[in-house]
Amino acid sequence: MTDVRNAPVQEAQEAQEEEFPTGLPEELRGLPEGVPRHDPDSQVESAVIRRLVGNWHRRATVKREEPDLDELFELDRPDYPERILPFRDHPTYQALDPEKKSQLLSWAWIAYNRHTIMAEQKVANPAFALVMEGEYPELQDEALNISLAQAMVDEQYHTLMHLNASAVTRRKRGRPMPDHELPISHTAREHQRLRDGADERWQRSLTTLAFATVSEISINAYLDLLADDPDIQPINSSTAKLHNRDEYCHASISAVLAEVVHDRLDEKKQRFFRDMLFEGLEAFVATDYTTWHRIMDLVGVEGGHDMLHDCQAEQSRSRLVRDYTGLHTLIERMGVQDLVEFDWSKSHVAR
Numbered sequence: 001m002t003d004v005r006n007a008p009v010q011e012a013q014e015a016q017e018e019e020f021p022t023g024l025p026e027e028l029r030g031l032p033e034g035v036p037r038h039d040p041d042s043q044v045e046s047a048v049i050r051r052l053v054g055n056w057h058r059r060a061t062v063k064r065e066e067p068d069l070d071e072l073f074e075l076d077r078p079d080y081p082e083r084i085l086p087f088r089d090h091p092t093y094q095a096l097d098p099e100k101k102s103q104l105l106s107w108a109w110i111a112y113n114r115h116t117i118m119a120e121q122k123v124a125n126p127a128f129a130l131v132m133e134g135e136y137p138e139l140q141d142e143a144l145n146i147s148l149a150q151a152m153v154d155e156q157y158h159t160l161m162h163l164n165a166s167a168v169t170r171r172k173r174g175r176p177m178p179d180h181e182l183p184i185s186h187t188a189r190e191h192q193r194l195r196d197g198a199d200e201r202w203q204r205s206l207t208t209l210a211f212a213t214v215s216e217i218s219i220n221a222y223l224d225l226l227a228d229d230p231d232i233q234p235i236n237s238s239t240a241k242l243h244n245r246d247e248y249c250h251a252s253i254s255a256v257l258a259e260v261v262h263d264r265l266d267e268k269k270q271r272f273f274r275d276m277l278f279e280g281l282e283a284f285v286a287t288d289y290t291t292w293h294r295i296m297d298l299v300g301v302e303g304g305h306d307m308l309h310d311c312q313a314e315q316s317r318s319r320l321v322r323d324y325t326g327l328h329t330l331i332e333r334m335g336v337q338d339l340v341e342f343d344w345s346k347s348h349v350a351r
Contacts, residue, residue, distance in 0.1 A: 069164070069235060073172040077233045078102070079109035084225055084320070086287050092307040100299060102173075107295045109169055109236060110177050112226070113162035115185040115288065116243070119215045120155040122188045124250075127212030128152050131257060135205050138264050139257065147253055154246045165239045181298060183290050187215070190283035194276065203272060209261060210276030214284050216254035217326035219247050222284075225320075255330050262334055274336060281327055287311075287320045 082105065087093045093101070128148045131139050170177055183189075191211045198204045226232065226240035262273055289312055296304030331337050 069168050070172060072235060073168060074233060075172065078105045078231070079169055079173075079233050079236060080105040080112065081226065081229045081232055086289075086292070086311045086320075087307050090307050090310060092301070092303045096301065100301060103175065103299045104295065104301070106169060106173050106175060107177060107298060109233075110166050110179065111182055111288075111291050111295065113166045114179050114182055115187070115291075116219075116222075117159045117162050118185045118188045119219065119284075120159055123191055123208065123211045123215050125152050125155050127208045128155075130205055130208060136261055136264075139260060151250050151253055154250065158243050158246065161239050161243060165236060168235060169233075177298075181294070183294055186286055186288040186290060187211070187280075187283045189290075190279065194279060202269065206261075206265075206269065206273045207276045207279075209257070210273055211280040211283070213254045213258045213330070214277060214280035214327060216247065217251040217330060218281065218284055218324070220244055220251065220326070221323040222320070223247065251326060255333070258330060259334055262336075270336075271339075274331075274339070277327065277331075281324065285319045285324070 079102075082088055082101075085093070085104075085108070093104075096104075128151055130136075132145050132148050134140060166177075166179070184192075191207065194207050195204045198207060223240045223244040226237055227244050228241075229237055258273075258277075262270055265273060289308055292308055293305060296308065301307075
């Protein structure tokens with residue numbers, strides 16, 4: 001009997017064999033095979049997937065009823081893990097009434113979705129488009145371009161997932177919480193600042209590629225913060241978990257791109273690319289205090305700005321994500337670990 005759970009993977013493998021009867025091109029070897037799977041026994045995960053599939057089919061003029069995600073929303077659950085708030089144990093936060101805390105956690109979830117979407121729209125997809133448009137002639141390979149186009153579709157799909165998740169939160173909490181009230185994410189701001197300060201086209205292109213590389217190989221650690229949390233809103237943790245599964249494949253694609261491009265650059269450009277990788281890492285793992293300051297205004301937290309200043313003064317609270325395993329592995333694979341100056345002791349690097 002066919003295992004229904006493995007059917008998508010088997011179909012993907014058969015399609016791959018038909019497309020590449022003599023085996024995968026060298027550029028794609030070592031990438032994860034098949035497609036991301038979900039837990040068919042999870043009511044929430046299945047509903048999220050069915051809703052998204054319904055959206056795609058409607059665009060193809062195929063009528064399909066959407067499940068009501070609102071019915072799966074659990075009002076008593078927090079929207080965001082309190083344990084990862086930079087101010088979780090600060091007296092000002094501890095003294096807040098439950099309603100204020102709930103509003104802060106809801107805004108944190110809206111901001112999380114917005115920042116994730118910006119990583120896809122302003123960094124990842126532009127980098128993939130650069131490759132497809134011929135910015136790096138050595139990467140002009142049909143199979144690789146197809147894989148990049150698929151990744152770009154995935155990123156748009158992830159954007160839809162996170163937009164849906166924020167929309168459900170607004171409806172169920174009865175709070176407007178519009179995205180446009182929040183600033184552009186710290187990562188997107190740093191990416192744009194560095195591009196604006198670059199004199200040469202190649203510098204701007206390598207900046208985008210470096211930031212996308214870091215984003216795609218580090219976003220798993222970011223998504224894990226919610227995907228593995230059993231206490232928050234199930235729709236929220238499932239959204240992060242489903243997104244996460246795609247990103248393991250994207251991490252492999254991005255690592256291949258980074259290695260191939262780096263190997264073909266001259267020494268000056270290699271050094272610039274490596275510098276931008278670490279600029280991207282610092283931007284990606286940092287706690288976005290600009291956004292938190294705005295949220296304090298939106299919620300009306302008395303003493304909220306002073307609380308954030310206290311947290312910013314503590315070095316241990318300056319990073320939201322501390323797992324740099326992805327970039328550390330990439331640097332080793334590139335064979336340049338002795339050429340970079342970076343204090344890995346500030347992070348957790350799985351070995």
